[in-house]
Amino acid sequence: MARPRRILIASFDGLRSDLISPELTPNLVRLQETGTTLARHRTIYPSETRTAFPSLVTGATPNRHGLIGNKYVDRASRPERYLDTSDSELLARLDHESGGRLMTAPTLGEILAAAGRSLAVLSTNTPGTTRLFHHKAEAFGHVRLSGHFREACTPADTLAAIEKKQGALPPLPPRGEPDRDGQDYITTAFLDCIEARLKPDVTVISYGEPDVCSHLNGTGATKTREIIAFCDRQFGRVLDWWDAEGRDQGVQIFATCDHGQITGHSRVSVLDRLRAAGFAPAHAPGVDVDVVAVPGQVGALYLKERNQASLTRLVEALLAEPWCGPIFTAAKNDVEGLAPGSFGSHLVFAEHDRAPDVYFAFRADDSIDPFGLTGGTYYDNDRRPGLGVHGGLHPKELTAVGLAAGSAFRQGGFVSLTPSGVCDLAPTTLYLLGLPIAASMTGRILSEILADGAPIAEPIRAEALETGHAGYTQMLQRVHVGSTTYIEGGWANSAAAAAPRNAERLN
Structure with a gap:
């Protein structure tokens, strides 16, 4: 009789798939050669961590699960408030205040618990990200372990047992230094405690690097490459266990990431430009604030006066800026948004009660960065030009790692050219466990890579959408x-782009 399947999902935050190589990541290559590569794997928009990982565990796009950005304005509260979802304790309060509706779609942890199965999470991401992998773990007695933050860990006795064996949770490294200790800690905890004693039905191991190193050093900097190699060695320890024991126990492996990264080459200030256009902007709601520009690489603008005139005026101001890429507002029709020149936000699955009045991506291009990697963009943060960013619609931001191996999958280095995405992992996991797929899931079962599957019979159709206004044009590619x-990518062009101003450029 075949052993019951179990699933292991390993994620490498911000890993560009074009940095996977025999020299830098021999263990990920080892997985590729053993199993299947999803060569057209994509994340969602905004291409941010705390939007992508909720999409992974709900199998749904942001318009269904409601985590519409790393940071957002909570319009349901009085007064309105700015929220940063990196805060684990804040997320716990928000879930309580909303009657358990922090996420507006059921998660993998909830679905597994209802079926008498278990999910364990081990993560070195922020405490908020760690919680979002399984925000109701406490209710089910499931394991959620942070490699650094006690407030994100549950249950207490599991943490105590791990610390007794391994020592206390390690502190974060100095700013800009690779986080080696955290990656080693969660790998050891998985091998020596979680897997050895508990054998969860599904386990998520989330390595929080190379994202942080890329943000603070650059996409292909020496320290970034060093931590990529280190994370790969930690994953190699997991693969050694899998080869020795896990494979025979029916464990199936996915390796993935939440987004890619490109290089910020030109620094701008959204607040300064909105002031110049006659607005009174700020990063958080206030008495004299007429538009909130949520800080970050995703343009998210919340109007105080939510009417057509204000929306049109705000978008017209953006159209005049050389740094502004694709723009999205609530749908006017199947393609256009309410504001002239904008796309409907439904095209990128961003229509939700929590969504801003205006989403925009910074204008990106195919320039080559100092490390020889493709992809550059305008950006708005306090860091120097030349560092890694993400959140937008450049194909290198949207491209995600997609690998799978185990008896359930096609083997021997099979490469699938069928488009796939982060929302597909949860429904495929449930299928492999013999559980029904939740109606809320927008992802699909990856039948084309299953050992007993068949080539995709459904039509694969590429789509290029365009709109524009007053000399500004934008295009969105989907499949x-x-x-x-x-979503494959998004671009914009305008007369303003030919005359950049107020930007600190990478030389």
């Missing part, structure tokens, strides 16, 4: 596999 849609 459909049957009823499932993936």
Whole structure:
């Protein structure tokens, strides 16, 4: 009789798939050669961590699960408030205040618990990200372990047992230094405690690097490459266990990431430009604030006066800026948004009660960065030009790692050219466990990579959408596999882009 399947999902935050190589990541290459590569794997928009990982565990796009950005304005509260979802304790309060509706779609942890199965999470991401992998773990007695932050850990007795064996949770490294201790800690905890004693039905191991190193050193900097190699060695320890024991126990492996990264080459100030256009902007709601510009690489603007005139005026101000890429507002029709020149936000699955009035991506291009990697963009943060950013619609931001191995999958280095995405992992996991797929899931079962599967019979259809206004044009590329849609990239062009101003450029 075949052993019951179990699933292991390993994620490498911010890892560009084009940095996987025999020299830098021999263990990920080892997984590629053993199993299957999803060569057209994509994340969602905004291409941010705390939007992508909720999409992974809900199998749904942000318009369904409601985590619409790393940071957002909570319009349901009085007064309105700015929220940073990196805070684990804040997320716990928000879930309580909303009657358990922090996420507006059921998560993998909840679905597994209802079926009498278990999910364990081990993560070195921020405490908020760690919680979002399984925000109700406490209710089910499931394991959630942070490599650094006690407030994100549960249950207490599991943490105590791990600390007794391994020592206390390690502190974060100095700013800009690779986080080696945290990656080693969660790998050891998985091998020596979680897997050895508990054998969860599904386990998520989330390595929080190379994201932080890329943000603070650059996409291909020496320290970034060093931590990529270190994380790969930690994953190699997991693969050694899998080869020795896990494979025979029916464990199936996914390796993935939440987004890619490109290089910020030109620094701008959204607040300064909105002031110059006659607005009174700020990063948080206030008495004299007429538009909130949520800080970060995703343009998210919340109007105080939510009417057509204000929306049109705000978007017109953006159209005049050389740094502004694709723009999205609430839908006017199947393609256009309410503001002239904008796309409807439904095209990127961003229509939700929590969504801003205006989403925009910074203008990106295919310039080559100092490390020889493709992808550059305008950006708005306090760091120098030349560092890694993400959140937008450049294909290198949207491209995600997608690998799978185990008896359930096609083997021997198979490469799938069928589009796939982060929302597909949860429904495929449930299918492999023999559990029903939740109606809320927008992802699909990855039947084309299953050992007993068949080539995709549904039509695969590429789509290029365009709109514009007053000399500004934008294009959005999507691809459909049957009823499932993936975002391939978004671009914008205008006369303003030919005359950049107020930007600190990378030389």
